[in-house]
Structure formats: structure tokens, C-alpha cells
Amino acid sequence: MKDNILFRKLLISGTLIWVGLLAVVPYLILLRTSFLERGGEILQAAGWSLANYTRLFSPAVFSMAVDSALLAAGTALLCLLVGYPFAYILVRSGEKAQPLLLLLVMIPFWTNSLIRTYALVIMLKADGIINSLLLRLGLIDQPLQLMYTSVAVFIGLVYTLLPFMILPLFAAFKAMDLQLIEAGRDLGAGPLQTLLRIIVPLTMPGIIAGTMLVFLPALGMFYIADILGGARSMLLGNYIRDQFLVFRDLPMGAAASVAMTVAMGILLLLYYLASRRSGGGHLK
Amino acid sequence: MKKTVVELIEVAKDFDGQRALADISLTVTDGEFLSLLGPSGCGKTTLLRLIGGFEHCTSGLLRIDGQDMDRIPPEKRAVNTVFQNYALFPHMTVYDNVAFGLRMAKRSSREIRLAVTQALDMVQLSGLEQRRPAALSGGQQQRVAIARALINKPRVLLLDEPLSALDHRLRKQMQKELKQLQRALGITFILVTHDQDEAFAMSDRVVVMQAGRIEQIGTPMEIYENPVNLFVARFVGDINILDGVVVSRSGADTYHALVEGVAVTLHSRRDFLPGQQLHVLLRPEDVRLEQERDIAESRSLSAKFAQARLPGTVQRIFYHGATYDVEVMLDNGNQVQVTEFFDEDSANLSFRPGDQVALGWLQGWEVVLPHEG
Numbered sequence: 001m002k003d004n005i006l007f008r009k010l011l012i013s014g015t016l017i018w019v020g021l022l023a024v025v026p027y028l029i030l031l032r033t034s035f036l037e038r039g040g041e042i043l044q045a046a047g048w049s050l051a052n053y054t055r056l057f058s059p060a061v062f063s064m065a066v067d068s069a070l071l072a073a074g075t076a077l078l079c080l081l082v083g084y085p086f087a088y089i090l091v092r093s094g095e096k097a098q099p100l101l102l103l104l105v106m107i108p109f110w111t112n113s114l115i116r117t118y119a120l121v122i123m124l125k126a127d128g129i130i131n132s133l134l135l136r137l138g139l140i141d142q143p144l145q146l147m148y149t150s151v152a153v154f155i156g157l158v159y160t161l162l163p164f165m166i167l168p169l170f171a172a173f174k175a176m177d178l179q180l181i182e183a184g185r186d187l188g189a190g191p192l193q194t195l196l197r198i199i200v201p202l203t204m205p206g207i208i209a210g211t212m213l214v215f216l217p218a219l220g221m222f223y224i225a226d227i228l229g230g231a232r233s234m235l236l237g238n239y240i241r242d243q244f245l246v247f248r249d250l251p252m253g254a255a256a257s258v259a260m261t262v263a264m265g266i267l268l269l270l271y272y273l274a275s276r277r278s279g280g281g282h283l284k
Numbered sequence: 285m286k287k288t289v290v291e292l293i294e295v296a297k298d299f300d301g302q303r304a305l306a307d308i309s310l311t312v313t314d315g316e317f318l319s320l321l322g323p324s325g326c327g328k329t330t331l332l333r334l335i336g337g338f339e340h341c342t343s344g345l346l347r348i349d350g351q352d353m354d355r356i357p358p359e360k361r362a363v364n365t366v367f368q369n370y371a372l373f374p375h376m377t378v379y380d381n382v383a384f385g386l387r388m389a390k391r392s393s394r395e396i397r398l399a400v401t402q403a404l405d406m407v408q409l410s411g412l413e414q415r416r417p418a419a420l421s422g423g424q425q426q427r428v429a430i431a432r433a434l435i436n437k438p439r440v441l442l443l444d445e446p447l448s449a450l451d452h453r454l455r456k457q458m459q460k461e462l463k464q465l466q467r468a469l470g471i472t473f474i475l476v477t478h479d480q481d482e483a484f485a486m487s488d489r490v491v492v493m494q495a496g497r498i499e500q501i502g503t504p505m506e507i508y509e510n511p512v513n514l515f516v517a518r519f520v521g522d523i524n525i526l527d528g529v530v531v532s533r534s535g536a537d538t539y540h541a542l543v544e545g546v547a548v549t550l551h552s553r554r555d556f557l558p559g560q561q562l563h564v565l566l567r568p569e570d571v572r573l574e575q576e577r578d579i580a581e582s583r584s585l586s587a588k589f590a591q592a593r594l595p596g597t598v599q600r601i602f603y604h605g606a607t608y609d610v611e612v613m614l615d616n617g618n619q620v621q622v623t624e625f626f627d628e629d630s631a632n633l634s635f636r637p638g639d640q641v642a643l644g645w646l647q648g649w650e651v652v653l654p655h656e657g
Contacts, residue, residue: 177369179369180373182338183373184373186338186363187359197384
């Protein structure tokens with residue numbers, strides 16, 4: 001019994017130290033840095049400046065941030081439109097088909113995403129698989145410019161993040177009693193009414209969770225924009241990376257990071273409030 | 285002549301090539317309380333789901349109010365279901381659950397409010413309108429499910445083992461309430477159950493099913509007193525099955541036979557040939573049991589045993605309060621269960637282990653069936 005308590009204390013304090021050293025402390029440093037002038041070093045420079053945060057709202061940076069958010073929102077929407085029916089089919093599929101279909105979702109999930117992004121290049125480039133296929137079918141006369149466009153980045157984001165949408169949706173469908181669908185039909189609801197009044201409300205936690213899990217990373221996956229989108233920095237993630245590694249403007253990068261984290265935090269808070277309001281109680 | 289509501293003609297249902305229902309022909313009349321009774325896996329729930337529209341017949345014909353139901357989805361059928369686990373919408377209040385059917389039918393909100401209030405009144409749940417299903421007891425959820433299914437005034441209410449999740453006392457009470465509700469509303473109820481007591485207590489007619497087939501359709505009394513085969517006889521209550529062989533026929537429905545090695549007279553409307561093997565079925569409460577020496581002493585008593593007098597020895601007594609069971613071993617070694625009521629004149633049990641006794645039955649109370657296997 002006493003050993004047990006000691007073990008627990010060790011375990012908890014170990015975790016706390018780990019989180020503290022590797023997450024909280026660096027983040028505090030980042031926070032402090034964001035209030036410095038350009039070239040400032042946290043250990044020497046003093047003073048508090050909001051200049052970096054003001055710069056975030058300069059037209060160039062702000063419109064980049066809005067574009068990035070729109071791209072992320074579009075990614076989340078397409079993932080939802082593809083993932084929702086897929087998750088439903090997944091939960092309805094038989095004992096043999098379900099593990100197989102799940103495996104199809106998981107395999108890309110387990111593969112290094114850099115490798116998968118380079119694989120997409122082979123699909124998308126001028127003499128790539130998609131273009132040669134379309135040319136051979138006679139649907140186009142000359143290769144489409146897919147690479148280094150926002151379309152390519154969009155495809156890359158959807159492809160990479162789709163499993164993050166499907167898995168929470170699948171969990172939500174699994175938690176739902178499928179007989180409720182029959183109950184709805186029994187009481188006179190057609191397929192559309194059943195979807196809107198029963199299936200969507202009951203899978204809402206999965207819809208929200210999946211959307212968050214796609215939207216938030218889609219703001220920051222700079223390497224996808226690098227490989228598929230070319231030199232233009234399209235995502236918030238690219239901008240932050242460039243501030244740190246290209247322009248060496250640590251305080252500006254820090255400020256952008258903090259702003260992005262705050263935005264994510266607000267979204268997560270909204271999610272928490274929404275999931276609490278939708279009763280939570282119905283997820284037994 | 286009452287109107288037919290549901291009609292099934294030679295319906296069969298396959299799942300992945302496996303036959304789940306075969307040769308189902310059944311007519312349900314308006315206002316009837318019908319039970320589908322059988323062990324699990326007998327196809328009774330599948331039959332209910334066919335009527336509800338959740339499954340489609342592989343072959344055969346299903347009509348509701350004379351209309352062919354092939355390809356008619358559940359939402360277009362004048363049939364509602366009380367599901368086994370109730371299937372209440374967890375994200376809606378009791379009020380919204382009950383109102384759901386009317387909202388789908390696009391009724392005015394005034395009409396809906398009135399109907400929901402009435403329905404909740406009917407199932408004694410007034411005041412719980414704003415609760416979520418998770419905050420209700422099992423019995424209350426059951427009532428919500430019933431109110432929700434009845435709100436659209438269906439022609440037929442389908443109930444899939446609705447009472448199986450309730451404890452014994454509540455189940456008995458809900459049986460009574462359901463029966464009263466059915467009488468008051470005049471709606472046809474079709475109940476699926478594996479509980480013979482439940483089926484008998486509530487139904488006008490019982491359909492006994494086994495392995496995807498209908499074994500017998502009849503009133504509870506017909507099923508209990510005149511089972512058509514050994515399966516039905518065994519499934520509804522305790523029964524003693526004696527083996528015998530026909531010796532000769534005398535008259536239209538009287539046979540001389542050897543039963544458990546003893547010469548007896550049997551009555552049956554069925555036709556048997558001399559030499560044919562048969563079963564004699566006796567409910568424990570229909571067996572007449574007396575002490576051998578009492579019969580020897582009394583002429584009137586021995587007259588009652590004239591048609592059948594099977595000797596045996598009392599083995600054990602089981603006390604049940606109002607009745608007691610006597611386990612008797614016949615002289616050929618077979619066991620028979622007898623249920624006796626307490627003799628009002630004597631405080632003591634009439635039988636003790638070791639007593640030499642004779643078994644008989646009232647003329648015509650035995651069920652005679654051809655030998656099975």
C-alpha cells in the first residue's frame with residue numbers, strides 16, 4: 001500500500017517534470033520572446049513591446065493568416081464530407097470488412113508523412129500520374145499546372161489529415177446506437193430527416209473533434225506547403241518557420257506562434273463548451 | 285367478422301443464404317393482441333422486423349390493410365415499434381421523443397402539445413416532459429417508448445420483448461397496463477416474447493415458433509391444453525410425456541392402448557392404427573394421484589381409475605405454498621411429475637416418499653400425439 005503511494009508519487013512527479021521542462025518552460029520563454037524587439041535575446045534584452053503583435057495585423061501578414069485559415073477550413077470541410085459517409089460505412093460494415101477498411105485508414109497514418117507528401121509529387125507533377133492519365137484519356141491537351149499551386153497544397157492537406165477526421169467520426173458512430181436510426185424511420189422520418197435530426201446530432205462530438213483535429217494542424221503543416229506549394233509561404237506554419245529560420249526574427253516568430261496558440265485555445269474552449277452543452281450525458 | 289390488418293402469405297426470409305423464416309402464413313385481425321412465442325433464434329424478431337419494414341421478405345407476400353408492403357419503407361407504414369432496448373433518442377427530452385412522430389407528420393405545434401400531453405398522461409409520465417431519457421428509470425423509459433410509438437395512432441403496434449429488461453414485479457405490472465392500454469385503444473398489438481407466462485397472460489392468440497417456422501397458432505388455452513406436437517407441449521409449461529402403443533380402436537375417438545406397459549383407454553380425435561406408437565401428454569396438474577390402498581378399499585375411487593391406472597412409488601415431494609409437486613417413479617422406472625393442491629380438510633400432505641400410488645387422469649384430459657422419432 002505504502003509502496004503503491006510512493007510509486008504513484010514518482011510517476012506523477014516524473015510526468016510533471018517532463019511536461020514542465022519540455023513544454024511549460026519553453027513556452028514561457030517563447031511568450032517572453034514575443035514581447036521583445038527584433039534581434040533581442042531573452043537573456044539580455046529587457047523591455048516589453050507589442051510591436052510584433054501589431055505587425056501581425058499588417059495587411060500582408062493578416063491576409064496570409066486569413067488565407068491560411070480559409071485553406072484549413074476548406075480542408076476540414078472536404079475531410080468531413082468524405083470522412084462522414086466513410087465512417088458510417090465503416091461502422092455498418094461486417095466483422096470481416098471493418099478491420100480491413102480500418103487498416104486502409106491506418107496504413108497511411110503510420111507512414112511517414114514526408115514520404116507520403118513526396119509520393120503526392122509523383123502524382124501531381126506535369127508529367128505525373130494524374131496528368132498522363134488525363135492526357136491519355138484525351139480530357140486535356142496539355143498538362144495541368146497542379147504542382148506549386150494552392151490546389152496542390154489543398155490536396156496534400158486533405159490527403160494527410162483525412163484519417164484524423166475519420167477516426168473520431170468512427171468512434172462517434174460506434175458510440176451511437178444504430179437502432180436509433182430504425183426508430184427514426186419507424187416514427188415517420190425519411191432518410192434526410194433521420195440524418196439531420198438523429199444521426200448528425202448524435203455524432204456531433206465526433207464531427208467537432210474531427211474538424212478540430214484537421215483544422216488546427218492544417219494551419220501549421222509547413223512542409224506540405226513547402227513541397228507542394230513551392231516558394232510562396234501559404235500557411236501560418238510557413239510564416240512562423242520563416243521568421244525563425246530564414247529571417248532570424250525570433251520575437252516576430254514567437255508572437256505569431258503565441259497568436260496561433262491562443263486562437264487554437266479559443267477553438268478548443270468553444271469545443272469544450274459545446275460538448276458540455278450538448279449534454280455529454282447522452283454519451284453513456 | 286373482424287377485419288384483417290396484417291396478412292402474411294407463405295413468407296420466407298434468408299440472411300446470406302441462411303433461411304431465417306420459412307413458410308410463414310399468418311393473419312392478424314383488427315384489435316387483436318397477438319404474441320409471437322419461441323426460444324431465442326426462432327425467427328420471431330425477424331418476423332416482427334418484416335412487419336415493421338426493417339427487413340424485406342425473400343419470398344411471399346406481406347399485406348397491411350390489404351396493401352402489399354413490398355418496398356414500402358418503415359416511415360410509410362401505419363405500424364410503430366417499441367424496441368427491445370427502447371431506442372429512445374438520447375439527445376432529446378421526453379417531450380421531444382414523444383412528439384417526434386407528430387413533427388415528422390408535420391402537425392401544428394398546438395396539436396402536438398395536446399397529443400403529447402395526452403400520451404404522457406396515458407402512460408402516467410406527466411411532469412417528466414423536460415427530462416432526458418438517461419435520467420429516467422427503466423420502467424419510465426419503457427413508458428416513454430410506448431407513448432412515442434402510440435402517438436401516431438398506428439394500425440399495429442409491434443413490441444419486441446419490451447418487458448425483458450424490467451424486474452419481475454414491474455414486468456407483471458406492465459403486462460397488466462399494456463393489456464389495459466390495448467383494450468382501451470383498440471389497436472392491434474403484436475408482441476414478441478420468449479416468456480410463456482407473458483404471452484398467455486396478455487394475448488388473445490399465441491403463435492408458437494421454432495427454427496424459423498410456425499408450430500402452432502391458437503388461443504393460450506388451445507396451445508396449453510391441445511399442443512399439436514412435443515415441441516409446443518414442452519415449450520409451454522411442464523408436461524409429462526408417456527410412451528405407448530395402440531392395441532385397438534373402439535368407437536370414433538376411443539382407443540385401447542398400452543402406455544408405459546399398462547393397458548389403458550385413451551380418447552383422441554386423431555386417427556391411429558393398431559400397432560402405432562404414440563405419446564400421451566399429461567400436464568402435472570391434470571394427473572390424478574391416489575394411494576393404492578385407498579383405491580383398493582373404495583369402489584367409487586377405483587371406478588375413477590378404470591380407464592387408466594399406472595402403479596408407481598412416491599419419490600420426492602416439493603412444497604410450493606399453494607401447491608406441492610409429487611415426483612412419482614412408475615414401476616417401469618420412468619418418472620412422472622404431479623402437481624397436487626392442498627386438501628382443505630387436512631393439514632398434512634396426502635403423500636410421503638415410499639407410498640405405493642396409482643396414476644390416472646380424467647377422461648379426455650390426456651393429449652395423444654403420434655410418436656416423434
